[in-house]
Amino acid sequence: xxxxxxxxxxxxxxxDVARSAGVSRQTVxxxxxxxxxxxxxxxxxxxxxxxxxxxxxxxxxxxxxRQDTMTIGLVIPDLLNPFFTEVxxxxxxxxxxxxxxxxxxxxxxxxxxxxxxxxVITSQVDAVxxxxxxxESELESYTRGMxxxxxxREGRSTRFSSIRIxxxxxxxxxxxxxxxRGHTRIGMLDHHTRxxxxxxxxxxxxxxxxHGVDTGRVVGADQSADGGGEALRxxxxxxxxxxxxxxxxDIIAIGALREARRLGRRVPxxxxxxxxxxxxxxxxxxxxLSSVALDTRKLGxxxxxxxxxxxxxLDTLEADELVVHAELHLSGSA
Amino acid sequence: xxxxxxxxxxxxxxxDVARSAGVSRQTVxxxxxxxxxxxxxxxxxxxxxxxxxxxxxxxxxxxxxRQDTMTIGLVIPDLLNPFFTEVxxxxxxxxxxxxxxxxxxxxxxxxxxxxxxxxVITSQVDAVxxxxxxxESELESYTRGMxxxxxxREGRSTRFSSIRIxxxxxxxxxxxxxxxRGHTRIGMLDHHTRxxxxxxxxxxxxxxxxHGVDTGRVVGADQSADGGGEALRxxxxxxxxxxxxxxxxDIIAIGALREARRLGRRVPxxxxxxxxxxxxxxxxxxxxLSSVALDTRKLGxxxxxxxxxxxxxLDTLEADELVVHAELHLSGSA
DNA sequence: TTGAAAGCGTTACCAC
DNA sequence: GTGGTAACGCTTTCAA
Numbered sequence: 001x002x003x004x005x006x007x008x009x010x011x012x013x014x015x016d017v018a019r020s021a022g023v024s025r026q027t028v029x030x031x032x033x034x035x036x037x038x039x040x041x042x043x044x045x046x047x048x049x050x051x052x053x054x055x056x057x058x059x060x061x062x063x064x065x066r067q068d069t070m071t072i073g074l075v076i077p078d079l080l081n082p083f084f085t086e087v088x089x090x091x092x093x094x095x096x097x098x099x100x101x102x103x104x105x106x107x108x109x110x111x112x113x114x115x116x117x118x119x120v121i122t123s124q125v126d127a128v129x130x131x132x133x134x135x136e137s138e139l140e141s142y143t144r145g146m147x148x149x150x151x152x153r154e155g156r157s158t159r160f161s162s163i164r165i166x167x168x169x170x171x172x173x174x175x176x177x178x179x180x181r182g183h184t185r186i187g188m189l190d191h192h193t194r195x196x197x198x199x200x201x202x203x204x205x206x207x208x209x210x211h212g213v214d215t216g217r218v219v220g221a222d223q224s225a226d227g228g229g230e231a232l233r234x235x236x237x238x239x240x241x242x243x244x245x246x247x248x249x250d251i252i253a254i255g256a257l258r259e260a261r262r263l264g265r266r267v268p269x270x271x272x273x274x275x276x277x278x279x280x281x282x283x284x285x286x287x288x289l290s291s292v293a294l295d296t297r298k299l300g301x302x303x304x305x306x307x308x309x310x311x312x313x314l315d316t317l318e319a320d321e322l323v324v325h326a327e328l329h330l331s332g333s334a
Numbered sequence: 335x336x337x338x339x340x341x342x343x344x345x346x347x348x349x350d351v352a353r354s355a356g357v358s359r360q361t362v363x364x365x366x367x368x369x370x371x372x373x374x375x376x377x378x379x380x381x382x383x384x385x386x387x388x389x390x391x392x393x394x395x396x397x398x399x400r401q402d403t404m405t406i407g408l409v410i411p412d413l414l415n416p417f418f419t420e421v422x423x424x425x426x427x428x429x430x431x432x433x434x435x436x437x438x439x440x441x442x443x444x445x446x447x448x449x450x451x452x453x454v455i456t457s458q459v460d461a462v463x464x465x466x467x468x469x470e471s472e473l474e475s476y477t478r479g480m481x482x483x484x485x486x487r488e489g490r491s492t493r494f495s496s497i498r499i500x501x502x503x504x505x506x507x508x509x510x511x512x513x514x515r516g517h518t519r520i521g522m523l524d525h526h527t528r529x530x531x532x533x534x535x536x537x538x539x540x541x542x543x544x545h546g547v548d549t550g551r552v553v554g555a556d557q558s559a560d561g562g563g564e565a566l567r568x569x570x571x572x573x574x575x576x577x578x579x580x581x582x583x584d585i586i587a588i589g590a591l592r593e594a595r596r597l598g599r600r601v602p603x604x605x606x607x608x609x610x611x612x613x614x615x616x617x618x619x620x621x622x623l624s625s626v627a628l629d630t631r632k633l634g635x636x637x638x639x640x641x642x643x644x645x646x647x648l649d650t651l652e653a654d655e656l657v658v659h660a661e662l663h664l665s666g667s668a
Numbered sequence: 669t670t671g672a673a674a675g676c677g678t679t680a681c682c683a684c
Numbered sequence: 685g686t687g688g689t690a691a692c693g694c695t696t697t698c699a700a
Binding site for chain 1: 692
């Protein structure tokens, strides 16, 4: 396919169509937008002309005059991470039901890309939903009063709405379950974070203490299956007496599952495993993963709902309504 | 949080800022766009006024006057299907490198949603990349000359660019590998399609024939892990002599893997399994999945590249360049 | 049924 | 350095 060089000179506008069809602009507009009040012959002539010229209305001009389309920016660190895939799918679904469009940005976990995205996003969307790693003040300096809903921001946000994930009860239930099954030496594979231990670790500690379980068997893991496997090895080397592990998330748990098998530990008989997130992926591994599960659809729906309120100036949801509670889903691994 | 009722009456425009700062519109524009030629005091005053009023420029007005932002619509049937997740991630990455924005639409595998999406998408994006189930003529009636790049459309498309997936060589290699390992009774779990068998089935048949392998052991499977498991059971019931299976895709293969374990067949010793797609997910199951792997990143990059050419009127890529070749990646399952 | 004119909110091109 | 004026491409309102 070779196109004539210089063949893309000027965008075809409604005026070109009008001229070509021998009518005025607004007649063209009427024909294209299926308004009534137009002779069907005229309409056909306009439609033909439009097609012949390859005319397509400018979305900007159209958007400028009828202020009805809503576009949300969704910023996530990694679409290939199944958790964010689920969040994105949920957000897309909730947005679709309102007829909203969603521009997705995958920052591939890099602060630099996140910044770049924030830079451009503000002039492309009406509101932002996202999982950001930068500081709130930096975020604010980019978004400038545009509605923003954060996801899984642990420290309660003051300036932005934020969907909080509450796993306290669910993790408690998980530990209770393990204890009921006779496990007393329970380890945790936490998120390998530079600074403080995760809040999920706090939940673990609280739940373990409540059940008289020692809380010292904790190892950091990279957020990947390999990371989970490696961490399990480290954990078992240091604490061979461990018979059950709770993990920061399902990906780590899946890696642990795989590693357990390699180490000759049968799951759940020799080693019980409970993850966090409740990914659909958990059902694909063997044995299927028990997990403290999040309702990602609700998460997405909440985020969109809050954006809607922010946008319309209605009463916004309070912090205690912007919560997704995680609950224990038992399956084969524990 | 309660906002003043009726607090969202009128959008704040550049004029409001200009008035409030006691300058003209274009001075505001200059201040906001970091143009030179402006007194720094004035600039500050304008910026303050803008912030105080909560002013944010209209993306439509801006887009109308500077024709520089490019937005692509990406239409996929199911974001939760790992294959499409990878395609989407790849497309997002390729788009980002060009500074393009991507609006993602998940039609949840429903023709009705696909139609709805096509309806609205045309007025929202500059080009479309997607995996569509509708007919080409229907597609054409919606997109009306807008650049469209199809993905994995099997029948070579005449009216649209289409990224073709070529698994012929890869499947041949897969069967060759199985035969070399001593497998002679090889089954296939095909896609459960209403009409004709899939083209992947054709590749299987050709490769099997080339190796003197019987091609009659084929069962249809739903595109899910459960579907794969079920199909494997059916296959083994009808053909218990089978020692290896090739599957339509990795999801089906993963289900088969799981089912094989349940049936007490050890993989790959008792049953070798080779999937198609080469999903990252395949590395998470046990044993890790062998697969005829697609380079999804290349797929995304190709699609975006073609869109770019279509859009700019440059020479477009020929059909034989719009191909992603699949190749055998061996791992634990075969 | 059709068309002329006004405006949507912004930036570009000139004068000043 | 700053402010008019004219686009950008479309829809809406109102006359004809």
